[in-house]
Amino acid sequence: MNEVFKALSDPTRREILRSLRQRDHTAGELAELFVISKSTLSGHFNVLKAADLIAQDKRGTTVTYRLNTGVFEEVVAHLFDLFGQAAPITTRQVTVNQVTINQVTSSSQAAPKESA
Amino acid sequence: MNEVFKALSDPTRREILRSLRQRDHTAGELAELFVISKSTLSGHFNVLKAADLIAQDKRGTTVTYRLNTGVFEEVVAHLFDLFGQAAPITTRQVTVNQVTINQVTSSSQAAPKESA
DNA sequence: TTGGTATTTCGCTAATAACCAAAATACTAG
């Protein structure tokens, strides 16, 4: 999850995700949407791939990238972990725009020193 | 919103938020939960404050920090922007664990070149 | 005013990250 938040910290990478949300793009198509170099973009793709936010398909020399929406639920759940109201342990399933989010809140947390 | 994602990119800062979710803490109390120096922690507080993720109250020489849950909705909304299913413009209000989220999805997006 | 406590600021270091141009790799049509 640290990789995900790290990947989301960069505005260019968020724009890449926003573009892929519309539809899959080849590396070249994405390159046309941005003013930065292709080599830099390639580096961004690697970060997003490492965070499992995107996936790639190769066909000949063409690489197509697509959004991996599956991580979305995890991110939201993690945000609940950071911001959610303290409450007794409870599980609530919520459907939002055809996406199902499993929300888990807990009143007990590990000591922060144990992480990072 | 860029400040928010940048603030969330660091694991120590996420732990700070997680601690503040339990209850407000003074700077000293937070310092006891982490192994890093107080000066570094102070720097982290500044990042979180700049992102509006936390607020502070002074009483004498003691500073108390508390979580600003108001930003949560914005972050989730922004995540929908990045990951939400493409759909016609629609507004849907969803209540999740006493938190109301206004979800806005749009089928038209600005060209990424215009941002960052 | 002094001394003590709580906290932040400052100046520095080392690591990381975004950016670039050039080189390399991968693929394919002719």
Add this chain to the structure above:
DNA sequence: CTAGTATTTTGGTTATTAGCGAAATACCAA
């Protein structure tokens, strides 16, 4: 096989950032 295209990797630069110790600031009891 060669030439061209699509994309990534490499090596370098510059800026940013997390961490530290020391100094400074803010506050208050004695």
